[in-house]
Amino acid sequence: MTRAAAASTSLDAPPQVDVDRQQILRILTKHRQGRGTLVAVLQDIQARYGYLPEQALRAVADETGRPLVDVYGLATFYRCFTLQPRGKHLISACLGTACHVRGAPRIVKEFQHQLGIQAGETTADRQFTLETVNCLGACALGPVVVIDGHYFSKVRKSRVRQLLEEALTGFDKADAAQAERTFPIDVSCPRCNHSLMDEDFPIDGRPSIRCTVSFDRLHGWLRLSSLYGSSSISAEHEIPPQTVVSFFCPHCHAQLVGRSVCAACEAPMVPMLVRGGGTVQVCSRRGCPSRDLEVS
Amino acid sequence: MIRLRINGLDACVEEGSTLLEAARFLGLPIPTLCHMDGLSPYGACRLCLVEIGTGAQARLVSSCTYPAEEGLTVRTASSRVLRARRMILELLLASCPQSKTIQDLASAHGIRQQRFRQEHEDCILCGRCVRMCQEQMMAKAIGFRGRGGDRSIGTPFDVTSEVCRQCGGCLYVCPACQLRCTSAQPEEAICGGCANLTPPCIEKDRFDDLMCSLTPCVACEIARES
Numbered sequence: 084m085t086r087a088a089a090a091s092t093s094l095d096a097p098p099q100v101d102v103d104r105q106q107i108l109r110i111l112t113k114h115r116q117g118r119g120t121l122v123a124v125l126q127d128i129q130a131r132y133g134y135l136p137e138q139a140l141r142a143v144a145d146e147t148g149r150p151l152v153d154v155y156g157l158a159t160f161y162r163c164f165t166l167q168p169r170g171k172h173l174i175s176a177c178l179g180t181a182c183h184v185r186g187a188p189r190i191v192k193e194f195q196h197q198l199g200i201q202a203g204e205t206t207a208d209r210q211f212t213l214e215t216v217n218c219l220g221a222c223a224l225g226p227v228v229v230i231d232g233h234y235f236s237k238v239r240k241s242r243v244r245q246l247l248e249e250a251l252t253g254f255d256k257a258d259a260a261q262a263e264r265t266f267p268i269d270v271s272c273p274r275c276n277h278s279l280m281d282e283d284f285p286i287d288g289r290p291s292i293r294c295t296v297s298f299d300r301l302h303g304w305l306r307l308s309s310l311y312g313s314s315s316i317s318a319e320h321e322i323p324p325q326t327v328v329s330f331f332c333p334h335c336h337a338q339l340v341g342r343s344v345c346a347a348c349e350a351p352m353v354p355m356l357v358r359g360g361g362t363v364q365v366c367s368r369r370g371c372p373s374r375d376l377e378v379s
Numbered sequence: 380m381i382r383l384r385i386n387g388l389d390a391c392v393e394e395g396s397t398l399l400e401a402a403r404f405l406g407l408p409i410p411t412l413c414h415m416d417g418l419s420p421y422g423a424c425r426l427c428l429v430e431i432g433t434g435a436q437a438r439l440v441s442s443c444t445y446p447a448e449e450g451l452t453v454r455t456a457s458s459r460v461l462r463a464r465r466m467i468l469e470l471l472l473a474s475c476p477q478s479k480t481i482q483d484l485a486s487a488h489g490i491r492q493q494r495f496r497q498e499h500e501d502c503i504l505c506g507r508c509v510r511m512c513q514e515q516m517m518a519k520a521i522g523f524r525g526r527g528g529d530r531s532i533g534t535p536f537d538v539t540s541e542v543c544r545q546c547g548g549c550l551y552v553c554p555a556c557q558l559r560c561t562s563a564q565p566e567e568a569i570c571g572g573c574a575n576l577t578p579p580c581i582e583k584d585r586f587d588d589l590m591c592s593l594t595p596c597v598a599c600e601i602a603r604e605s
């Protein structure tokens with residue numbers, strides 16, 4: 084981590100963000116109940132800024148009365164935290180044993196070659212950050228690469244360039260066109276049974292699913308593609324990646340929340356009724372592709 | 380009081396004491412490195428290993444952190460303990476060959492050579508400085524950073540800490556510190572590190588005005604004698 088950090092500081096004046104102390108205070112108040120919440124606080128800060136800014140860590144130490152060295156020690160201990168701003172797109176290439184024997188080092192080399200950076204660094208245009216991870220828990224599918232929350236299995240060297248291009252255009256768009264199993268569904272609110280379909284706002288050429296959402300004290304509409312398998316969305320407020328969003332029915336204003344949590348990221352799943360019988364659940368975390376269709 | 384058996388001796392020790400304290404109370408020597416009276420036990424160096432239990436259940440534990448238990452059988456110098464201890468010392472010596480403390484411990488245990496690649500680290504991550512700063516100096520200026528091979532000791536963000544009062548407590552307790560060479564009583568604290576390096580003074584003509592802080596210096600002594 085420290086070595087990687089040193090490498091990326093060599094870039095010309097990395098754009099440090101301005102840390103809003105109020106924002107930090109809000110995050111702290113949210114987690115104030117009980118001790119041992121520092122990891123959760125740091126996770127929220129990283130979700131907000133994309134990395135852990137020095138000012139933010141100092142603010143956390145100040146406000147909680149914890150020694151700065153503890154906060155810093157924790158922030159440097161876990162791989163999921165970074166003290167350097169990351170690029171817009173995060174590439175995590177697995178170098179775990181299974182991926183390793185299936186040729187992951189060659190994939191990493193190819194990424195390094197294509198991007199002109201070493202693992203742990205960020206490209207000068209701040210588009211890509213390349214990092215290696217030690218296991219993604221999908222060993223049978225190796226070599227596994229995760230780009231912006233999308234998993235790619237059995238990646239070959241020849242696929243790397245294409246993946247980078249797709250990342251630049253956005254997988255959300257690429258997905259709909261290429262996914263093998265996409266089909267349209269009509270959904271309604273599980274509480275009031277009003278249709279959530281919005282004819283006036285097509286996404287992927289189909290009426291979209293309209294909900295209201297709130298996150299980070301922001302409240303607004305969100306429209307999801309009604310193609311099962313597509314991740315295209317449109318939202319009033321830009322939702323930062325990895326944010327967990329609360330969904331509401333625009334008609335009865337009930338929160339769309341069930342008992343199940345996402346198998347991939349443990350965020351709550353959002354249930355909706357499917358016309359014709361059954362339910363569909365989508366993960367409430369921005370960027371998490373999990374969804375689950377149950378037809379009855 | 381807790382009754383236990385150390386090296387075949389039946390002994391009574393106070394409740395809450397560690398095996399290390401119990402053994403020392405009985406006058407049985409156990410070498411330590413990361414342990415320091417007045418600092419909380421940490422169990423980082425594993426040098427204080429002792430064997431507890433009997434037969435197939437016997438196992439090695441670090442005595443500085445293991446609490447004395449009723450009826451425990453402890454061996455502080457069984458051949459298994461000594462073997463493990465020598466291995467630890469050899470590894471420590473490989474990572475910090477210049478440390479006077481480790482050299483002394485190694486020689487006391489009859490280690491004449493070590494088989495591993497020398498690293499010349501300046502820290503064995505024993506955490507003494509961290510605990511000193513936190514528990515005795517109440518400063519919490521330094522701490523562990525990173526993880527695994529990248530673990531290191533230092534201040535947050537590698538900048539001078541605002542809460543450090545430059546008391547020097549951390550340097551004072553460090554078993555690997557080379558600053559001993561320049562300490563108040565250098566005679567008693569030569570680590571010989573300079574003999575392992577090639578001091579710039581070896582090529583004296585090029586360094587006419589060289590000011591050396593290593594006094595006494597092994598290299599100088601050797602040069603004077605020959």
Ligand code: SF4
Nearest residue numbers: 512543544546547549
């Ligand atoms: S010199 Fe600074 S870092 Fe070292 S023990 Fe004293 S206060 Fe702590």
Ligand code: SF4
Nearest residue numbers: 502503505506508553
């Ligand atoms: S600097 Fe010295 S006292 Fe501190 S952890 Fe390293 S070896 Fe131990």
Ligand code: FES
Nearest residue numbers: 422424425427443
């Ligand atoms: S003295 Fe017990 S582990 Fe270091």
